[in-house]
Amino acid sequence: MKITFIGGGNMAIAMIGGMIRQGFTAAQIHVVEPDALKREQLSADFGVSCSDPETALPQSEAILFAVKPQQLQAVAKSLRQQINGALVISIAAGIRVETLSQWLDAYPRIVRVMPNTPALVQEGMSGAYATSEVNAADRELTGRMLAAIGEMVWVEKESDIDGITAISGSGPAYVFYFMEALQAAARAQGFGPEIARKLAYQTFAGAVKLALQSEDDAATLRQKVTSKGGTTERAINALETSQVRTTIIAAASAAAARSRELGEESTRSLEV
Ligand SMILES: NC(=O)C1=CN([C@@H]2O[C@H](COP(=O)(O)OP(=O)(O)OC[C@H]3O[C@@H](n4cnc5c(N)ncnc54)[C@H](O)[C@@H]3O)[C@@H](O)[C@H]2O)C=CC1
Ligand SMILES: O=C(O)[C@@H]1CCC=N1
Structure with a gap:
């Protein structure tokens, strides 16, 4: 073959x-x-x-x-x-x-x-x-x-492929973006580049492995990290106030729209 x-x-x-x-x-x-x-x-x-x-x-x-x-x-x-x-x-x-x-x-x-x-x-x-x-x-x-x-x-x-493009096709870039941001946050806390990288990467690897192996959904796992009146709650509140969740959904929607647009642009060549 x-x-x-x-x-x-x-x-x-x-x-x-x-x-x-x-x-x-x-x-x-x-x-x-x-x-x-x-x-x-x-x-x-x-x-x-x-x-x-x-x-x-x-x-x-x-x-x-x-x-x-x-x-x-x-x-x-x-x-x-x-x-x-x-x-x-x-x-x-x-x-x-x-x-x-x-x-x-x-x-x-x-x-x-x-x-x-x-x-x-x-x-x-x-x-x-x-x-x-x-x-x-x-x-x-x-x-x-x-x-x-x-x-x-x-x-x-076939239109589902535009949605898949927006989630898993482009998705690794969203994850790397979040990893870049978490490393930058570590640098802002005064850590050198090597430790900042290690903190960010292992946090991702550990969280993903836990999510894949757990019976709990992502929201429950998040709640288990979030103590009432604690540090995580403050951080999640900041993310929600900045509408990060809504922005991620809008970003994926923009990617799907671009996929459909690429399809439209390519069909125009068939009309001439
Ligand atoms: N990069 C990604 O994460 C993903 C990319 N795709 C799709 O994969 C396709 C390729 O994307 P990338 O690999 O990122 O782009 P790329 O630019 O890295 O690769 C395209 C390759 O095609 C070669 N090429 C140009 N003219 C050619 C010809 N006449 N014959 C043979 N090869 C030629 C270029 O030299 C280049 O190496 C795109 O259509 C993209 O939409 C799909 C899923 C994910
Ligand atoms: O950015 C792009 O257009 C390609 C398709 C999905 C990932 N990379």
Whole structure:
């Protein structure tokens, strides 16, 4: 079995790294990437074969598009003669199956996936959508690949992928943002960078591990930290006063809206 990645950037690296750690062999993965330095790095890190976009694609069971949404139309059109019956998987934010299908001359076997970068350490969260034209074997291949890099869910409605993009696709960035803020808070308390990092990172790791292993939901776990009249209560009150919870919900909503907008922008090219 061979999977060819079109684009060897951040998300492809995370997926390939996770797949290799989970038992996919380097011989099963090929990457098409125009940047020679990235090609060298991918071969050195994971042993996978790489080629530039001018070279013909190897025969593959699956072709996974991992280029920017704005690049996908040109890249897909340039490769449409070389799909050769492979399952096409796209991870491009916003781009709808129907749009990509048209760029590939009405190609039917397409799965739209939204992964995230913790795939690199096999802790990814992916959502996948397939039309009824995608058969059980293609779903099985997609599921096997995504299960190798973390958890995955299938969604029935393609529009749910915009929501998944807003929560788990972009979500690691929200978490890193909070980690940056907690480190900055530690620095503000007078700790040096190393201790500030350790305090923030281990607090996240510990809280997440506890939440995953606990019967309690997150709100209950939070209440267990929060003593009446104590320190946490003061901090949570400050977060609520600043509407941090509402802001996080609004931020995710903005991300989902951007995903839908990327979809709309790409369909305009079909109208001309
Ligand atoms: N970074 C993330 O956390 C996530 C990204 N995505 C999606 O993954 C896709 C890639 O995103 P990133 O990896 O972050 O971007 P990136 O910019 O790191 O990677 C894109 C790669 O495509 C390459 N490329 C450009 N033209 C090409 C061509 N003609 N043929 C082959 N490769 C070409 C670029 O050199 C670059 O290495 C996007 O569509 C994005 O929406 C989806 C989920 C999460
Ligand atoms: O920011 C983006 O558009 C991509 C999609 C989800 C994460 N990164």
